[in-house]
Amino acid sequence: MSTLFAADEAKRLLDAAIKGDMPDERGRFGPFGGRYVPETLVPAFDRLETGVKEHLHSPAFQAEFQKELREWVGRPTALSFASRLSEAWGAEVWIKREDLAHTGAHKINNAIGQALLAKRLGAKRVIAETGAGQHGVASAAACARVGLSCSVFMGAVDMERQAPNVDRIRRLGAEVIAVETGDKTLRAAIDEALREWVTDPDGIYYLLGSAVGAHPYPYLVRELQSVIGIEARQQMLSQAGGLPDAAFACVGGGSNAIGLFYPLLGDDIELIGVEAGGIGDGLGENAATLATGTPGVLQGSYTIILQNDDGQVQETQSISAGLDYSGVGPEHALLQATGRVKYISARDDEALEALGELCTIEGILTALETSHAFAAARKYAKQNPGKRILIGNSGRGDKDIPTLTKYPAGI
Amino acid sequence: MSAYEKIHAAISTANDSGRTALVPFITAGYPEPKDFIATLKNVASAGDVVELGIPFSDPMADGMTIQRSSFVALQKGVSLKWIFDELDSAQGEIDAPLVMMSYLNPLRAFGFEDLADRALAAGVYGFIVPDLPYEESTELRVVLEAKGLGLIQLVTPATPEDRLKTLCDASRGFVYAVTITGITGGAGLPVDLADYLTKVVSHSTIPVCAGFGIREAKDVAAVGQYVAGAIVGSALVEVLERGEDPKPFLEALIE
Numbered sequence: 001m002s003t004l005f006a007a008d009e010a011k012r013l014l015d016a017a018i019k020g021d022m023p024d025e026r027g028r029f030g031p032f033g034g035r036y037v038p039e040t041l042v043p044a045f046d047r048l049e050t051g052v053k054e055h056l057h058s059p060a061f062q063a064e065f066q067k068e069l070r071e072w073v074g075r076p077t078a079l080s081f082a083s084r085l086s087e088a089w090g091a092e093v094w095i096k097r098e099d100l101a102h103t104g105a106h107k108i109n110n111a112i113g114q115a116l117l118a119k120r121l122g123a124k125r126v127i128a129e130t131g132a133g134q135h136g137v138a139s140a141a142a143c144a145r146v147g148l149s150c151s152v153f154m155g156a157v158d159m160e161r162q163a164p165n166v167d168r169i170r171r172l173g174a175e176v177i178a179v180e181t182g183d184k185t186l187r188a189a190i191d192e193a194l195r196e197w198v199t200d201p202d203g204i205y206y207l208l209g210s211a212v213g214a215h216p217y218p219y220l221v222r223e224l225q226s227v228i229g230i231e232a233r234q235q236m237l238s239q240a241g242g243l244p245d246a247a248f249a250c251v252g253g254g255s256n257a258i259g260l261f262y263p264l265l266g267d268d269i270e271l272i273g274v275e276a277g278g279i280g281d282g283l284g285e286n287a288a289t290l291a292t293g294t295p296g297v298l299q300g301s302y303t304i305i306l307q308n309d310d311g312q313v314q315e316t317q318s319i320s321a322g323l324d325y326s327g328v329g330p331e332h333a334l335l336q337a338t339g340r341v342k343y344i345s346a347r348d349d350e351a352l353e354a355l356g357e358l359c360t361i362e363g364i365l366t367a368l369e370t371s372h373a374f375a376a377a378r379k380y381a382k383q384n385p386g387k388r389i390l391i392g393n394s395g396r397g398d399k400d401i402p403t404l405t406k407y408p409a410g411i
Numbered sequence: 412m413s414a415y416e417k418i419h420a421a422i423s424t425a426n427d428s429g430r431t432a433l434v435p436f437i438t439a440g441y442p443e444p445k446d447f448i449a450t451l452k453n454v455a456s457a458g459d460v461v462e463l464g465i466p467f468s469d470p471m472a473d474g475m476t477i478q479r480s481s482f483v484a485l486q487k488g489v490s491l492k493w494i495f496d497e498l499d500s501a502q503g504e505i506d507a508p509l510v511m512m513s514y515l516n517p518l519r520a521f522g523f524e525d526l527a528d529r530a531l532a533a534g535v536y537g538f539i540v541p542d543l544p545y546e547e548s549t550e551l552r553v554v555l556e557a558k559g560l561g562l563i564q565l566v567t568p569a570t571p572e573d574r575l576k577t578l579c580d581a582s583r584g585f586v587y588a589v590t591i592t593g594i595t596g597g598a599g600l601p602v603d604l605a606d607y608l609t610k611v612v613s614h615s616t617i618p619v620c621a622g623f624g625i626r627e628a629k630d631v632a633a634v635g636q637y638v639a640g641a642i643v644g645s646a647l648v649e650v651l652e653r654g655e656d657p658k659p660f661l662e663a664l665i666e
Contacts, residue, residue, distance in 0.1 A: 042570070
């Protein structure tokens with residue numbers, strides 16, 4: 001993809017991204033991003049953009065948001081030195097523990113931030129989509145916390161493989177709406193949430209869970225998730241005595257990855273995003289969007305997507321519901337095109353193996369999504385002995401038990 | 412006369428004969444690709460302008476009926492290229508100017524220049540792109556206008572007045588007034604359309620056609636008091652879904 005720009009153009013765009021000048025006023029990350037939404041939603045997006053500008057970096061909002069992160073989410077989350085994993089891999093491995101955040105994943109950072117914003121913007125009702133269910137749980141919890149009603153759209157396929165989260169969402173007082181259309185996974189859930197939003201653009205706040213979609217969502221979600229990278233950077237300096245050589249995060253839509261990577265863009269750190277390699281390299285056998293996709297418009301954004309020659313979006317395959325998505329956040333498309341972040345993939349079996357290893361030698365049951373990052377980091381460690389590696393542990397794996405019971409424990 | 416002015420002319424001709432123009436929508440190649448041209452000819456004989464839906468994998472502005480027809484057409488191999496090939500083979504046999512309704516991505520994948528060339532040759536004079544708001548539309552608009560093709564803008568009850576003016580000024584072919592805040596295939600029309608439709612018409616120098624939720628003759632009559640044309644989508648696709656002849660259904664709408 002580095003052939004997309006001339007080298008000097010790539011450098012100019014990357015410098016702008018590092019300086020914080022992306023997205024531009026049209027919501028573009030270089031050529032990527034923008035706002036491709038139905039006319040009915042244009043005024044709602046204008047209001048959201050105005051609201052984000054007014055509140056997101058205001059002292060009053062930030063004070064409230066930071067207080068919630070500290071006292072309700074449980075931040076800062078720990079940075080754990082993985083001594084036994086380090087020994088096994090021949091590396092120095094550090095794990096940023098988003099699994100320890102309230103509700104068990106990084107999703108809560110964004111959910112509580114947007115719920116606070118929705119309240120300020122006078123929303124009557126919140127809707128959200130979810131794939132793995134973590135964003136649904138986080139949204140339900142955040143809405144309960146701020147006192148807003150919440151409906152969560154979830155693909156029927158995902159409801160089955162992430163059953164524990166469906167129950168959690170309901171117990172937290174939110175409604176779960178089964179999506180039987182399209183591919184019945186995350187992409188269909190986003191389409192259905194957009195259709196719902198169109199029915200009441202004034203009263204509904206759409207709490208989008210990843211750094212995808214139309215402007216200002218990729219920006220808003222990045223800003224709310226950047227706490228991961230900001231904390232991890234400080235913790236590496238104080239606990240490890242220096243920055244890592246390489247940092248890994250899994251990428252579906254890419255919210256935890258952008259949260260970890262964005263504050264590290266200006267540092268001399270190799271940044272590696274890991275997509276779902278599914279069961280193979282063929283179209284439809286994986287969700288390795290950046291590795292195998294092409295530019296196109298999906299769900300509001302010009303980005304890299306998995307599509308056929310006719311521009312029809314392709315279905316994906318992955319063992320992990322949270323990575324099972326045909327698109328990716330537009331900022332990742334830019335970071336790949338400029339060469340700043342490398343995007344690779346790990347297959348289902350590699351992710352399962354990494355999950356087993358982490359369980360048995362570090363005592364951490366990580367999410368299937370996150371396991372992809374561990375699988376790739378392990379490979380890297382074997383090829384580059386002695387490196388200091390940071391891994392974003394985006395969530396815990398309790399929700400994956402229905403899937404994991406189909407595979408033997410351990411490795 | 413430019414291509415999009417032929418759309419104006421077809422709507423005006425209907426109005427001049429004392430009735431509301433009828434704009435039927437069908438999903439191209441639905442229910443059977445082999446019947447596409449026959450269905451189109453049949454529908455065009457009862458309509459003034461025909462809106463041809465290009466199937467897409469993620470029809471986010473559409474309700475269940477059009478989603479279903481879109482998925483079926485895709486499963487049966489319908490693509491934009493196939494649609495143009497079919498239209499070329501029916502040259503001169505279709506009684507009404509065509510407009511295409513497509514989400515942006517299939518048009519991008521086809522290439523805007525090729526799209527404009529093939530559209531003009533096939534009698535497609537306008538495009539409705541539901542996920543392409545005015546602010547993102549320059550690239551496509553420039554290519555279409557160079558060939559005299561129209562990019563039809565949608566306006567909705569949620570559109571603020573200053574934006575309404577911008578959209579009406581930019582629209583070519585007709586202005587598509589969405590009657591409801593919602594997706595296609597709604598149960599019916601909202602009760603009070605007078606203020607909204609009158610306002611849209613006051614801003615437009617070209618015909619305004621109303622769509623979404625128009626299912627029967629009284630709906631056509633209701634919007635026909637204010638605007639030049641009525642667009643009938645989901646209700647017509649349901650007729651096709653049931654395997655019925657669309658012509659009597661369409662004729663009954665304007666009786």
